Amino acid sequence: MLRDLISLFEQAGELRRVCGASAIEEIGALTEMNAKREKPHALLFDEIQGYPAGYRVFSGMLDSPLRLATALGFEGVDSTEALLAKLENGRLQRWIDEAESYPLEEVERDGDVLHISPCESSGLNLDSFPAPLWHSGDGGRYIGTACSILTQGPDGGWVNAGCYRTMIKDPESVTISFSTTSRHGRAHVGAWWDAGRSAPVAIVVGGDPLLAQIAGVEVPFGISELQVAAAIRRKPMRVVKSDLTGLPIPADAELVLEGFISAGDESEEGPFGEATGYYASAHKLVPVARIQRIWHRKDPIILGGLPSKPPHDFEYPYAVIRSALMKDSLKAAGVTGVHAVWTSFSRQWTVVSVKQEHPGHGRQAAYIAANCGPGAYFSRYVVAVDHDINPQSVSEVLWAILTRADPGSDIEITRKGWGSPIDPMGNLFPEGHMYNTRAIIDATIPYTKRDLFPKVATVDPDRMRELSVKWADLFGSR
Numbered sequence: 001m002l003r004d005l006i007s008l009f010e011q012a013g014e015l016r017r018v019c020g021a022s023a024i025e026e027i028g029a030l031t032e033m034n035a036k037r038e039k040p041h042a043l044l045f046d047e048i049q050g051y052p053a054g055y056r057v058f059s060g061m062l063d064s065p066l067r068l069a070t071a072l073g074f075e076g077v078d079s080t081e082a083l084l085a086k087l088e089n090g091r092l093q094r095w096i097d098e099a100e101s102y103p104l105e106e107v108e109r110d111g112d113v114l115h116i117s118p119c120e121s122s123g124l125n126l127d128s129f130p131a132p133l134w135h136s137g138d139g140g141r142y143i144g145t146a147c148s149i150l151t152q153g154p155d156g157g158w159v160n161a162g163c164y165r166t167m168i169k170d171p172e173s174v175t176i177s178f179s180t181t182s183r184h185g186r187a188h189v190g191a192w193w194d195a196g197r198s199a200p201v202a203i204v205v206g207g208d209p210l211l212a213q214i215a216g217v218e219v220p221f222g223i224s225e226l227q228v229a230a231a232i233r234r235k236p237m238r239v240v241k242s243d244l245t246g247l248p249i250p251a252d253a254e255l256v257l258e259g260f261i262s263a264g265d266e267s268e269e270g271p272f273g274e275a276t277g278y279y280a281s282a283h284k285l286v287p288v289a290r291i292q293r294i295w296h297r298k299d300p301i302i303l304g305g306l307p308s309k310p311p312h313d314f315e316y317p318y319a320v321i322r323s324a325l326m327k328d329s330l331k332a333a334g335v336t337g338v339h340a341v342w343t344s345f346s347r348q349w350t351v352v353s354v355k356q357e358h359p360g361h362g363r364q365a366a367y368i369a370a371n372c373g374p375g376a377y378f379s380r381y382v383v384a385v386d387h388d389i390n391p392q393s394v395s396e397v398l399w400a401i402l403t404r405a406d407p408g409s410d411i412e413i414t415r416k417g418w419g420s421p422i423d424p425m426g427n428l429f430p431e432g433h434m435y436n437t438r439a440i441i442d443a444t445i446p447y448t449k450r451d452l453f454p455k456v457a458t459v460d461p462d463r464m465r466e467l468s469v470k471w472a473d474l475f476g477s478r
C-alpha cells in the first residue's frame, strides 16, 4: 500500500526524493520547513547519512487534499471542499460501522509476497534504523511518530491500533508514551498486568499511511482500527500471525518492532516537540517495551509525523477528518443550517459557519461544537460565523470577529472542559492540564439587527468567478 501510494504521489508530481540528509535534526528541519510551504510535498528521504541506501524516512505523506483523498481511496479529488463533501454525512461513521465485516485475513509469511523478514536475537539493534532526532531539543530519537501500536487483551478479541509516540531508549528497547490510562492500547496493557503477565505489543513504525492515520483517530473502544482501515479500502487487511506475541503483523508493513511491556518497567521519556508547538508535557515515567523481534523489509521505510509549531506535518489530514466528524455531530445534535466547519491547531481552534435561521443560532452551534464528541477534548476557541465567511480562512474569521462580535457581549467563557497534557498553559493553573477553559465567540451578524447591519463591501462571489475566467492571465484558473 505504502509503495503504491508513493508511486501515485510521484506520478501526481507531489513527491520529492531527498538524498543525503542527516537523521540528526536535518530530516526534522526539512520536514518542518516543507510543512510550512503553501503546498507541502511528500518527502522521501533516502541515502540517509550513516545508514544503508534504501533505509528511508517518509514525511509530509498526507499533507495535501490529493494525497489524503488518494489514501482514503477517492479518485480525482484534489480540493479540501471536495474531500470534506466526501467525508461528511456519516461516511466516517459508516466505515466504523462496517469494520466488523472486514475480519483480518491471515496469510502465511512468504518472502516474495510479504517482503518482510524477522531478525531475532543476533543483530537486534534499533540503532541500525534511521530514526530521526526530529528537533534539537528532543530527548531522544523517535522511531514511532506516525506509528500504529498494536495490542490485544489477554482474552483475545479486537486488536487495537493507536498512535502513541515511541522513543528509542537503547538498542533493544523503546518507551511508549500513553497520554492517559484511558487510551485503548494502555487499557489492553493494563489488563495483561492485572492478569500478572507482560503485555505483548507490535509497533508498526513503517507501513500503510492509512492505518497510521486511523490509529490517531478516536475510533470507539472495542473496534479495531485495522478493520476500519480495511473497510475504507473495502478489502480485508492481510496479516501474519506472530508466533512470538500472537499479534497480527500487517503483511505489507515496512518495519515492525515486537516485544513485551512489563508492569513497573518504566523510564523517563522526552521531551518531545509537540503538536501545539511547544515542549509542554510534564517530564514523566512511561512504560518500556523490551523488543524481541524486528520485522523489516530489505529497504524499510519509516513513517514520520512531526509535530511542531503549526502548521506541521500532520495538521492538515487530522483537520479534515475532525472537521467532517464535527459537522456530522452538530447535525446529529439537531443544529440546522450548518454551512461549514473547520477545526484545526490540534482542535484548539474551531470555526462553524451557519446560515442563521433564528436568534441564538450562532451561539447554539458554537456551544455544541465546543463540547460534542469530536470537540470535547482540548477545544479552546470556538467561533460562530455567518455562511459568507470561509471557516478555513483565518483572515476572514478574524475580520468577522472584528466587525460582527462585540467583545462586551459576544464572548462566552466555559470552564472545566476536558484538558490535554500537551497544553502549554496546563501546568500554570491550579487544576493543571486535566481541565481547560474555553471561549465561545459569536461573530455572526446579530440576528435581530440583520436588516440594519451595513452591507459588505466586496465583489459578489459569482461575479468574481466570472471575472477570473475572463481575466485568466491575471488570476490563473481559479
Ligand SMILES: Cc1cc2nc3c(=O)[nH]c(=O)nc-3n(C[C@H](O)[C@H](O)[C@H](O)COP(=O)(O)O)c2cc1C
Binding pocket: 145, 146, 160, 161, 162, 163, 164, 165, 166, 177, 178, 179, 180, 182, 183, 184, 185, 186, 215, 216, 217, 218, 219, 305, 314, 318
Ligand atoms: C501524530 C500523532 C501523535 C500522537 N501521539 C500520542 C502520544 O504520544 N500519546 C497519546 O496518548 N496519544 C497520542 N496521539 C493521540 C492518539 O493517537 C489518539 O487519541 C488515538 O485515538 C489513540 O488511540 P486509541 O483511541 O486506540 O487509544 C497522537 C495522535 C497523532 C495523530
